[in-house]
Amino acid sequence: MSLAASRRGLPLAITLFCLCVLVILIGISVGSSGFVNFLDAWHDDVSWQIIWDIRIPRTIGAFAAGALLGLAGALAQAVFRNPLADPYLLGSASGAAFGVGLAFVFFGGGLIAAEILVQIGLTGAAFVGAVGAVLLTLLLARGVQHTMRLLLAGIIVGVVMGAATSLLMFIRPDALQNMQGFLLGSTAFVGWSSCWLMLGVLIFCAGLSWGLSFVLDALSLGESTALSLGVPLKKVRTLLVLAMALATGTAVAHTGLVAFIGLVAPHIVRSIVSVRQGSLVLLSALMGGLLLLVADVLARVVLAPEELPIGVLTAFLGGGYLLFLLNRNQTQESL
Amino acid sequence: MATALQARNVRISLGAQDVLKGIDLDIHAGRWVTIVGPNGAGKSTLLKVLAGLLKAQGEVFLFGKSLSNLHPRLRAQQLSWLGQNEIASDDLSVWDVVMLGRLPHQNWLAGYSDADIQAVEMALKATHTLNWREKLLGHLSAGERQRVLLARAMAVEAPLILMDEPLTNLDPPHQVDWLEQVRCLTAQNKTVISVLHEVGMALYSDDVVVMQEGLVVHQGGCSDQTSHRAIENVFENRIAIQYILGRWIAVPVLH
Amino acid sequence: MLNCFTKRGMVCALLLSWSFACLLPNVACAVVLRDDRQMDVTISNPPQRIVSLLPSLTETVCALGQCSRLVGVDRYSNWPSSIVKLPRMGGGIDPNIESIVALKPDLVLMATSARGVERLQSLGLTVLTLEPKNHADIQRTLRVIGQALGLSSVESERTWQELDTGLREVSQSIPNYAKLQKVYFEVSPVPYGAGESSFIGETLQRLGAQNILSASMGAFPQVNPEFVVRAQPDIIMVGDSNLSNMLARPGWKKLTAMQSQRVCTFTKNESEVLSRPGPRMGEAARIMAKCLIDKSSQLQKASP
Numbered sequence: 001m002s003l004a005a006s007r008r009g010l011p012l013a014i015t016l017f018c019l020c021v022l023v024i025l026i027g028i029s030v031g032s033s034g035f036v037n038f039l040d041a042w043h044d045d046v047s048w049q050i051i052w053d054i055r056i057p058r059t060i061g062a063f064a065a066g067a068l069l070g071l072a073g074a075l076a077q078a079v080f081r082n083p084l085a086d087p088y089l090l091g092s093a094s095g096a097a098f099g100v101g102l103a104f105v106f107f108g109g110g111l112i113a114a115e116i117l118v119q120i121g122l123t124g125a126a127f128v129g130a131v132g133a134v135l136l137t138l139l140l141a142r143g144v145q146h147t148m149r150l151l152l153a154g155i156i157v158g159v160v161m162g163a164a165t166s167l168l169m170f171i172r173p174d175a176l177q178n179m180q181g182f183l184l185g186s187t188a189f190v191g192w193s194s195c196w197l198m199l200g201v202l203i204f205c206a207g208l209s210w211g212l213s214f215v216l217d218a219l220s221l222g223e224s225t226a227l228s229l230g231v232p233l234k235k236v237r238t239l240l241v242l243a244m245a246l247a248t249g250t251a252v253a254h255t256g257l258v259a260f261i262g263l264v265a266p267h268i269v270r271s272i273v274s275v276r277q278g279s280l281v282l283l284s285a286l287m288g289g290l291l292l293l294v295a296d297v298l299a300r301v302v303l304a305p306e307e308l309p310i311g312v313l314t315a316f317l318g319g320g321y322l323l324f325l326l327n328r329n330q331t332q333e334s335l
Numbered sequence: 336m337a338t339a340l341q342a343r344n345v346r347i348s349l350g351a352q353d354v355l356k357g358i359d360l361d362i363h364a365g366r367w368v369t370i371v372g373p374n375g376a377g378k379s380t381l382l383k384v385l386a387g388l389l390k391a392q393g394e395v396f397l398f399g400k401s402l403s404n405l406h407p408r409l410r411a412q413q414l415s416w417l418g419q420n421e422i423a424s425d426d427l428s429v430w431d432v433v434m435l436g437r438l439p440h441q442n443w444l445a446g447y448s449d450a451d452i453q454a455v456e457m458a459l460k461a462t463h464t465l466n467w468r469e470k471l472l473g474h475l476s477a478g479e480r481q482r483v484l485l486a487r488a489m490a491v492e493a494p495l496i497l498m499d500e501p502l503t504n505l506d507p508p509h510q511v512d513w514l515e516q517v518r519c520l521t522a523q524n525k526t527v528i529s530v531l532h533e534v535g536m537a538l539y540s541d542d543v544v545v546m547q548e549g550l551v552v553h554q555g556g557c558s559d560q561t562s563h564r565a566i567e568n569v570f571e572n573r574i575a576i577q578y579i580l581g582r583w584i585a586v587p588v589l590h
Numbered sequence: 591m592l593n594c595f596t597k598r599g600m601v602c603a604l605l606l607s608w609s610f611a612c613l614l615p616n617v618a619c620a621v622v623l624r625d626d627r628q629m630d631v632t633i634s635n636p637p638q639r640i641v642s643l644l645p646s647l648t649e650t651v652c653a654l655g656q657c658s659r660l661v662g663v664d665r666y667s668n669w670p671s672s673i674v675k676l677p678r679m680g681g682g683i684d685p686n687i688e689s690i691v692a693l694k695p696d697l698v699l700m701a702t703s704a705r706g707v708e709r710l711q712s713l714g715l716t717v718l719t720l721e722p723k724n725h726a727d728i729q730r731t732l733r734v735i736g737q738a739l740g741l742s743s744v745e746s747e748r749t750w751q752e753l754d755t756g757l758r759e760v761s762q763s764i765p766n767y768a769k770l771q772k773v774y775f776e777v778s779p780v781p782y783g784a785g786e787s788s789f790i791g792e793t794l795q796r797l798g799a800q801n802i803l804s805a806s807m808g809a810f811p812q813v814n815p816e817f818v819v820r821a822q823p824d825i826i827m828v829g830d831s832n833l834s835n836m837l838a839r840p841g842w843k844k845l846t847a848m849q850s851q852r853v854c855t856f857t858k859n860e861s862e863v864l865s866r867p868g869p870r871m872g873e874a875a876r877i878m879a880k881c882l883i884d885k886s887s888q889l890q891k892a893s894p
Contacts, residue, residue, distance in 0.1 A: 031688045046694055053713055054688050081422075104703065121708060173782060173810065178703055181683045188687055189709045211444065218435055221487070222421025224388050229438045229491075230411025274426040274471050305689060306680065 009279035012272055016286040020063055023293040027059035030301050053191070061190035061254065062296035062310075063289040064198035066261055068251040070288015071205055073262030074269075074281040075244045078216040079237055080147050087248040087262035090150070090241070091133035091157035096252040098161045099129020100182050101168040104175035122182070123194065123253045130249030133157050134241070144237040184309030185256035187296050194254045201250045205243045206285055212236050213278030220277065258295075258311050260318025261288045267325070291317070339364040339495050339526040340397060345384055347391035354380045355391065356549040362542075364494070365524040367517055369537040369557075372546035372569055378530045379419065379499050381546065385528065386416045386497050397495070411439035415491035417484060419499040419530075425473025429483050432472055433458055436490030458486040461516055477504035485513070489520075496520065498529045502536060514539055534566060534574060534585040545569055558583065623734055625719045626702040633716060636740025637697035641690055643682050646722055646868035647699040648673060650735050653749055653869030659739070662693045668862070669870070691715070697738060722867045723809070724789050728753070732869070749869070756872035760879045761797050768886035769798035774823035774847075776813075777865070779835045783813045789867040793875050799825075799882060815839045823847055825885050827878070830855035854881035 028051060072087030080089070103125035120128070138144065140153035169176050190198075215236040218226040226233055251258070265288035269280060292310070295317060299308040342360035346353070354377045362368050370378045383389045387402045387410055395402040397413060415436070423432070436458070437451040459465040462482045472480060481504050488496055502510050514536070517527050521541070531537045538557055545553040545565045553565035563576040563583070574585045621633045641662040642648040648667040651660060657672055664685070665678045677693070680686035682704045690698065691713055698710055702719040711717050718738055722731045729750045736746030773794055775784040784790035785803040788810055794801055802821040803811055819841045826847045828836060833855055836842055847853060856864060856877065864874045 046692060049713070050688055050691055054691060122705070170812065173780075173812070175703065177683050178705065181705060186684065188684070189706050191709055191712050193712075214438065214443075217427070217431070218438060220424035220427065221432065221435060221484075222418055222423060224383065224386075224418045225416060225421055225487075227388055227407075228386055228411060228414070228416030228418075229435070230407040230409075231438060232407070270426060274428070274473075276427065276431055280426070305686060307684070307686065309684075 008273045009275040009283060012269070012283055013279075013286060016283065016290055020286065020290050020293060023290065023297060024059050024063060027062070027293060027297045027300075028055045030297060030304075031055055057192045057195040058187045058190045059293070059296065061195040061198060062187045062292050064195060064202055065187070065190075065251040065255040065258070066265075066292025066295075067202050067285040067289035068198060068205070068247040069258060069261040069292070070265035071202070071209065071281055071285040072244045072247040072251070073264075073288065074266040074277075074284035075209060075240050075247075076262065077266050078219065078277055078281070079144075079240050079244070080151065081219065083267065084263070086260075087244055088158075088257075090137045090154040090245065091161060092130040092245055092248045092252065093257050094158040094161035094165070095133020095136075096126040096130040096249065096257065097179070097183060098165045098168070099125040099127070099132070101165045101175065101179055102129075104178050105168050105172045126182070127249045127253035129161075130252050131245050133161055134245035134249075138238075138241065143234065144241055145234060150241075181309075182256045183311070185258040185311030185314070186299075186307065186309055187255050188307065190254055198250055198254060201246060202285065205247045206282060208243050209240065209281045210278045212240060213276065213281060216240075216277035216281075255292075256309075256311065258292065259315045260322075261291055261314055264318045264321055265291060268321070271325075337364040338362065338396075338399070339366075340385055340528070341395070342381075342385065343394045343396075345381070345391050345393035345395065347380065347384060347389060349380070354549055355384065358393070358549075358551055360385075360544065360551065360554065362526065362528060364526050365521055366542055367521050367527045367529070367540040368542045368544060369540040370528065370530045370544045370546060371532070371534055371537045371566060374532075375548075376546040376569075377549045378546055382497055382499050382528065382530050386414060388416070408439055411491070411493075413493050413495060415488045415493040415496045417488040417496070417498040417501055419503065421484075423472055423480070423484070425471060427472050428468065429459070429464060429470050429472065429475075429486075430455065430468040432483055433486045433490050436487040439491060439493075454490050454492050455486075458490040461489060461519065462486040463512065478506055478509060481505055482509060482512075485516070489516070494524075495526045495528070498527070500532065501529060502531065502533060510536065534570075534576075538576070538583045538585065621737055621740070623718065623738055625734065626721050627707075627719050631716060631718050631738075633697065633718075633738055635696070637695070637716070637738070639693065639695045639697075640739075641679060641693060641695040641698045642667065643679060643685050643698070643700040643704060644721070645669070645862075646728075646866045647701075647720060647731070647735070649866065649868040649870060650728075650731055651699070651739070654732070654736055654739065654741060654746065656739050656741075661695060662690065685710075687713070699735070722789075724787070724867065725792050725871070728789075728867055728869070728871060753869060753872055757793070757796055757875050760872065760875040764798055764879055764882060765886075768882045771799050771824040771882065771886060772802050772821065773799045773825050773827060773882075774802050774818055774821070776826070776828040776832060776836070777810055779832045781813050781815065781818075781836075782810050783818075785809055785811055789871075790864060790874075793871060793878060797875060797879055797882060799878075815842065818842075819845060824852060825882065826853045827881060828853065828855060829861045830857060852885040854885060 069087055076085040076087050076089055077083055100122060103122050137150065137153045137157045140156065141150040144150060169179060215231045215233065218229050218231045266280060266284040269283045269287050275283065295310045295313040299310045299313050302308055338361055340362040342358050345355055345358040347355045358381060370381060372378050380389065384391045385395055397405060397410065402410065433455045434447060434451065437447060437454060441447060441451065459468060462485055464482050464486055472483065475483065485501060502513060505513060520527055537543060540557050543555065543557050543562050544551055547569045552569060553562060555562040567574060567576060573588055575588050576583055576585050623631050623633065625631055638659055639661045640651060640659045642651060642660060643664040645667045648660065648663050649669055651657065652670055657670065660673055660676060662677050662679045663673055664682050665680060667673060679689050682701050685704065685706050687706060687709055690710065696716060698715050698717045700707060700717060700719055702721040707717055707719055720731050720734060722728050732746045732750050733743060736743065775790055777784050783803050785807050786795065786801045786805040791801050802823050803813065822845065824847060842848060860877050863870050864877060
């Protein structure tokens, strides 16, 4: 990559990283117990436990989940060559909800399925549901070659899973409230193990995407041009779709369904810098992490000591940003 | 003369329609060949099949080797493609776009070599786009963009280049530039196959392939009278090919 | 040989004395309980700081006389009045992990289906999950919580007997003309009704009423409004905020129960008592009995 290209992305990366660190520090300091001074906490066991065991992992977890969603969003927009693509396109959101619904319905049922589900936990159920839905989409579309077919299959899987989830709620209406809680999103239940897991998946998916980004660059010139350049388009597209599913499934499993981060993060990055796909994916991850961090801190502070579900905040913030973009486009008369 | 590209009984149906109904072609190395014909004759489809972008029945041979057996990377090193109407991302710089043309020669994660830099610079110079190397594709006009995409195709340094409507959006001076670039390429013994709907420009090429309704009706030199008659024929004699000012040109026939 | 025997003898003696000690009331022994997740929870000492995240569990702790040990409750717990001043830890579905940990509880009581159970456990708290759904569950919950709090089983049994006796007395106070009525109890406006196998349905059964929603339909089935019209219940029980919704349904205005004013509406407080499977089941029975008697006395006057 030319020096100028890497120079374009670097200042933004550094800025985003610093902002993330700043917001993480703020996030660690605020919560329902109020502002906790680090120095005071050193001496108080309970305060220390609150900071170390609760606030730090959930704040870093918010960053990791947001970064996973931002990365998945950038991948989705590159693979589908559509700026309106988001990571939930291939049915992962509905699949996660269905998995969680199954878990709620069978909890305490005394069935064998229930014991397995208790072992896997809600998180596992959501992850299996999300990745399972994407695999089902790939199966229905018979591969990744035709993006239109893939998109249609994703819509079908999403709708069918949604209907199945509604059926589950009909059978067990008392699980409905639990389901809503999951759907609205929260970092409240993220501990250290969840945090490490998300960071691990983030590093893996980021590395994979960076390494394969040359294919996405070729793809940005058009499908036939990419093919003519001899890049292994089909294999890489499949790998990247799976990486997208892994990243989305992991994020959704731990923090619920958070709207707009995957859609908006790449857009914001592109409006600031123009970079190649490799840098775009990494910068989108950083941006997504920052966005969810801000949403999480706001969610904890706005109605303290009660917590707003972060899904509500990201919907407001994301929707607001898209509205602003829409207006700006109309005044500029360009698209 | 060596044969760059050979097609034997190529057939393809897209959907319910038979687009190519049995094509036989011989294209010699170091020549510039243009495929002409009315709309819907199957020109672009044929070019895509020759480039290996569409799977068809029959055989295509690239420098003697069967295209279907060729590894995509080897094929990409020997065959360069410039497509029509392909939406390119606005976020790439001119340098990045043209450097992508070096992908068939680059190793994964190895970055680019001096040879790559040289090839890119030469391609930029040839298309007079060297000054724009840091500009973003989205900031160029359609014609300027087309020249950059051509530079990308040239950067591959493949012995065979296929171009589908390469003159789109180019103004006359740059169309002339393009002609000169093609002449340069053939002088280096590279083979160029283009699909052009501008018959006048097509007449500058060495050979012409005349198509109609999925079949090749004529293949021959551009100065041959038989070729001229064939061209006039497929266009229902609405054009006439005349020798004016030392050149063959096509003029519309008005009644 | 002699050494071995002596050693075994000492161990035996220790075990025996240990088990005798545990039979004495209020001695601190490690208790292992099985909660509704079918998991074994070990409580080493009787807990003094309890957080409860389910209203029926809060009420159970207070019914056993241990209200003073509660340090935090969920936002929906509101009985008895002494716990109203306690700090709120969020809801059962969305408990505030940080607030709970900050209170340093030695026992957390929550519903089995609540989120955050694993999280709280991973933070080192002792969590007991119980979710009573019927009369048998209430008895079991009383016993398990009693054991967890270090009370003797006699205490929890006595509390249960009081509840059971109370229920029997209420049932006996219902005159014959008020028995065997067909009742429809609506729980929420979808409509969801209380079937025979639900807690509410069990109480109704003990009061001698018939439920138009049989046990095969499930505990809280989603009811087809047409089904209710065809079943023609004698008495309808519903929360007062849902009544107008009922009248809007096609065919319901013409129900005999509607036309003869045999509809009982419950205030918000009464609805809470009725819907919580806990130690206020006696009061719940009284509310329903009053309804049955009131609406049946019209019948007695009407029939010769």
